[in-house]
Amino acid sequence: MTDTDDRALITLSGIEKVFLTDELETHALSDVHLVIERGDYVAIEGPSGSGKTTLLSILGLLDAPSRGRHVMGGREVQGLDARERARIRNRDIGFIFQTFNLIGDLTVAENVELPLRYRDVPAAERRRRVDSALERVQMAHRKGHMPSQLSGGQQQRVAVARAVAGDPAILFADEPTGALDSKTGDAVMDLIGELHARGTTVCMVTHSREYARRAHRAIHLFDGRVVEDVARSVAA
Amino acid sequence: MKKLLSLTASVLGDARFALRLLARSPGYALTLLGVLALGIGATTAMFSIASALLLRPLPYRDAEQLTMIWKTHEPLAREWPASIPDFVDYHDRNKTFSKMAAATHDSFSLASDGARAEYVGGVDVTGEFFEVFGVQAVHGRLLGPADDKAGGPPVCVVSADLWRRRFAGDPSLVGRTITLSGRPFTVVGVVQDGFRMGGPYGDRIDVWAPLAVHPTYPEKAQSRGNNHLWVMGRRKPGVTLAEAQADMSAIAAALAAEYPRSNAHRGLNLVDLHEALVGKARPTVFVLFGAVALVFLVVCANVASLLLARGATRRGEMAARAALGATRARLVRQLVTESVVVFGVGGALGALAARWMVGFFADAVRSDVWAANVALGVDGAALAFALGVSLVAGVAFGVVPALATSRVAPQAVLKETAAQAGVSRAQRIARSGLVVAQVAVAFALLVGSGLAVRGFARVASAAPGFDPSGMVVGRLNLPETTHDDDAVLAFGKRLEDELRRSPNAIAVATNSAMPMVGTNSNGWFKIEGRNPWPSGEGPILERNVVSPGYFAAMGIPILRGREFTEADAKDGRKVLVISQTTAATVFPGEDPIGKRIDLGASKDDEWMEIVGVAGDTRRRGPASEPVAEAYVSSRQIPSRWVVVAVRSRSPEASLGEIKDAVNAVDPRLATYSRQRMQDRIDDWTSQQRTATTLLAAFSAAALLLSMVGLFGLVSYTTSQRTREIGLRVALGSTPGAVIGLVMKSGGALVGLGLVVGAALAAIVARALTARLPGVEALDPAIFAAIPALVGASALLACLAPAWRAAKIPPSVALRYE
Incomplete structure (x- = not known):
């Protein structure tokens, strides 16, 4: 696969991430090569400290690699400044976080609307997209509520709606069920599965073997290196 | 355009x-907005006063053309009145004034409709007086040049206030005759509302009468040495003050050449009338405005600290926003907007608070303000100021917290909430800096208020030179038209007798110019056997006309010789008592008793023999130095200006008895300014007292705010160090050592604040020395006490978090998240 391959959404080549703390140098990622194609459903697995979160940070342009090449949508992004990275995050990437990260002082609708506001989407269009996204996660009836009035599962559904409202090219999920009970976690994973079925590219970090099995491809990390990258048949 | 709309909506x-955010945290909002409302309110109130006094023109047409024309006699005085012949020459010879007028104080006893006589403030004015100010009549007409003719009919204009208060707003008052100090005057008009002008010392005037119809006018019009007129003028359009000054100086020089006996060494000093009226209030206004501005800085720093503290709890939110695509600039804009909103709401509340604060602050300057001519209040300009200050401070003090709070790595959003909520280094540095700034400003303000308090104490504790205890005073004037010299003499004796009959009276005395009460009368003098000083170059003596027994009644010691007795009669040998300062400056190394002085009261030599030397008094207020004084007996030279003093067993009762006694002796006369002597003395220092009190209040508020800021910071940083402290305790650190550890962190900030504050304090001290009486810039007691006070306060502020830290069991500390 090449950078110009239409199917390649993200390409990492020789990515390294080094953290410097006082005199200590920690290699969080070493020589990572990875291609995520459009329509992929990828699970990133690995034990604690293996570099999963760091890899997700770099994939999602939340952080920049120390070395290596990072191409997204055919464009090299590893050298972009913070402002441009923020712009790409806003337009092309959706995030679902373990602890939801809804803003407590905004309503459900306002939380979903937030990335659209940062994109300066006109108000009418924002309203339409918010309503549509909330419909998709079946939370339209709670749009005027505050996050504190919702259960954990409901909050994560709202977070999913926020992630997809901007129609991103890829959805990154960081332990999306980590703060939920199993039943609610199942429901959220079902929702992510539905989004993928409708064409959304999904890249998820998880500790859960069960949920990892729902992905079509598993990338296993150990000590900051990709030690396994396998396509798998999807569990029913 | 579309982009602008989008930005506005955003x-x-x-x-x-x-x-x-504010609505969801009422406690936080209340603290934030309360502090801001007080800070912005105080600043707006002081701006209102400064604006009214120093920026806003007087409420008269083309007020910038109004000019005060002082006669001068360097180096004795730069603010002297002029004589009638001088004024006539100023008026007729000048080329730079379109109108010029003069006024002299002439308080009246108003008797009408069978009611008891009432004192009303009045002035005798020349013909163009009302034209100078460009005011209108609401009924009838105003006085004009045609009214100001010697021998003309006695007419007057009254204030709208008097017209409503005394005459129930009856329009038929115009054309009626009222009796002023026994003389009939026909009211020709009522002047427009609010006009109470009578000159630089004539405030709250109710009656204006033509100068030329006064019975003494013909005599005074012949004397260039009788200086009693305050001269004001309206410059011609386009004429600058400097041009008018040059014009008038040339006239003064010509008069000095023409009339050397009376006008040698006399000049003219022109100042804008606005400056003449309110210029003396400027130092106090500057001091208070400066203090309020410093307090406002502390308030802003405090609010910025609160915003920073709040920001520390929002790092997760900021990281989430950043992850969702918000740029740093976008986050900063949001946080600054929040700050502006907070300051804006605080500013709106502050503008409301300013409405009542302005009255409170005004007391600190009012004695220097001719309140009838300058309206103090919160107007549109003050509201615009409040809005401007709120917006500017909102941005200025919102930027630092915004920059610190928005400095968040977006990848932090992937970490645990506890980690996100931690305080960043930038936030810690910013908060520490703000606490240091608050301590520094509070220290400087405390030094300033400490110096002011000490200065005030020096002034207030200065011995007045007489004993004011149990003493009450009242003033009255005896008109020439109803009281010749014999009648004045008889009135004085009868009034004293009447008052002495009261069982409350311990002692009774009168003086034409009581220290700190009456008007001053002064002049040059000659000493028998010595060459007279060249005209206008000799020292001057303050003249007092006092009753026999005056010194004993007032508690003024007779240092040599004797005081006056009833034996010093009108036809007897003229005698004189001089003050200690007079003896020391005029007769150094000599015994003045038996020497003779001519006070120049009459054209012929009138030698008066010195029979006593009295102790000095502080005639011009507690902060003033004693001046050379001379006393004559009211039995020998009666005075129409009378201040009666009664030392009483029941001062309250005696205040009424003075009024009753005057009414009993002559019901046509009214007394005014009746009050306790101590209150009168306090009046002299009331402005400084209020200013000092305000300064103390401001500095206390600054100290409290800075200590709250210190407490908040030390509490927070201590809570952040709980694990570390627990570990130290587990490893054997004693509670004392833990307390020391916490105190050290707070102490370092306070120490730095004191160092920075010392430089600021030196500036404040220097500024105060020039503006408040009695203040010594390098007062070691203050510079030793204030750091100790700040240190003790900081100790208290740090003690609670330190104590809390010391009580943490190591097991709990080690489990702390």
Whole structure:
């Protein structure tokens, strides 16, 4: 696969991430090569400290690699400044976080609307997209509520709606069920599965073997290196 | 355009969010807005006063053309009145004034409709007086040049206030005759509302009468040495003050050449009338405005600290926003908008608070303000100021917290909430810096108020030179038209007798110019056997006409010789008592008793023999130095200006008895300014007292705010160090050592604040020395006490978090998240 391959959404080549703390140098990622194609459903697995979160940070342009090449949508992004990275995050990437990260002082609708506001989407269009996204996660009836009035599962559904409202090219999920009970976690994973079925590219970090099995491809990390990258048949 | 609309909508969205944040945290909002409302309110109130006094023109047409024309006699005085012949020459010879007028104080006893006589403030004015100010009559007409003719009919104009108060607003008052100090005057008009002008010392005037119809006018019009007129003029359009000064100086020089006996060494000093009226209030206004501005800085720093503290709890939110695509600039804009909203709401509340604060602060300057001519209040300019200050401070003090709070790595959003909520280094440095700044400003303000308090104490504790205890005073004037010299003499004796009959009276005395009460009368003098000083170059003596027994009644010691007795009669040998300062300056190394002085009261030599030397008094207020004084007996040279003093067993009762006694002796006369002597003395220092009190209050508020800031910071940083402290305790650290550890962190900030504050304090001290009486810039007691006070306060502020830290069991500390 090449950078110009239409199917390649993200390409990492020789990515390294080094953290410097006082005199200590920690290699969080070493020589990572990875291609995520459009329509992929990828699970990133690995034990604690293996570099999963760091890899997700770099994939999602939340952080920049120390070395290596990072191409997204055919464009090299590893050298972009913070402002441009923020712009790409806003337009092309959706995030679902373990602890939801809804803003407590905004309503459900306002939380979903937030990335659209940062994109300066006109108000009418924002309203339409918010309503549509909330419909998709079946939370339209709670749009005027505050996050504190919702259960954990409901909050994560709202977070999913926020992630997809901007129609991103890829959805990154960081332990999306980590703060939920199993039943609610199942429901959220079902929702992510539905989004993928409708064409959304999904890249998820998880500790859960069960949920990892729902992905079509598993990338296993150990000590900051990709030690396994396998396509798998999807569990029913 | 589309982009602008989008930006506006976005900013409004941020503003709405800010309001929601405030509404969801009422305690936080109340603290924040309360502090801001007081800070902005105080600043706006002081701006209102400064604006009214120093910026806003007087409420008269083309007020910038109004000019005060002082006669001068360097180096004795730069603010002297002029004589009638001088004024006539100023008026007729000048080329730079379109109108010029003069006024002299002439308080009246108003008797009408069978009611008891009432004192009303009045002035005798020349013909163009009302034209100078460009005011109108609401009924009838105003006085004009045609009224100001010697021998003309006695007419007058009254104030709208007197017209409503005394005459129930009856329009038929115009044309009626009223009796003023026994003389009939026909009221020709009522002047427009609010006009009470009578000259630089004539405030709250109710009656204006033509100068030329006064019975003494013909005599005074012949004397260039009788200086009693305050001269004001309206410059011609386009004429600058400097041009008018040059014009008038040339006239003064010509008069000095023409009339060397009376006008040698006399000049003219022109100042804008606005400056003449309110210029003396400027130092106090500057001091208070400066203090309020410093307090406002502390308030802003405090609010910025609160915003920073709040920001520390929002790092997760900021990281989430950043992850969702918000740039740093966008986050900063949102946070600054929030700050502006907070300051804006605080500013709106502050503008409301300013409405009542302005009255409170005005007391600190009012004695120097001719309140009838300058309206103090919160107007549109003050509201615009409050808005401007709120917006500027909102941005200025919102930027630092915004920069610190928005400095968040977006990848932090992937970490645990506890980690996100931690305080960043930038936030810690910013908060520490703000606490240091608050301590520094509070220290400087405390030094300033400490110096002011000490200065005031020096002034207030200065011995007045007489004993004011149990003493009450009242003033009255005896008109020439009803009281010749014999009648004045008889009135004085009868009044004293009447008052002495009261069982409350311990002693009774009168003086034409009581220290700190009456008007001053002064002049040059000659000493028998010595060459007279060249005209206008000799020292001057303050003249007092006092009753026999005056010194004993007032508690003024007779240092040599004797005081006056009833034996010093009108036809007897003229005698004189001089003050200690007079003896020391005029007769150094000599015994003045038996020497003779001519006070120049009459054209012929009238030698008066010195029979006594009395102790000095502080005639011009507690902060003033004693001046050379001479006393003559009211039995020998009666005075129409009378201040009666009664030392009483029941001062309250005696205040009424003075009024009753005057009414019993002559019902046509009214007394005014009746009050306790101590209150009168306090009046002299009331402005300084109020200013000092305000300074102390401001500095206390600054200290409290800075200590709250210190407490908050030390509490927070201590809570952040709980694990570390627990570990130290587990490893054997004693509670004392833990307390020391926490105190050290707070102490370092306070120490730095004191160092920075010392430089600021030196500036404040120097500024105060020039503006408040009695203040010594390098007062070691203050510079030793204030750091100790700040240190003790800081100790208290740090003690609670330190104590809390010391009580943490190591097991709990080690489990702390």
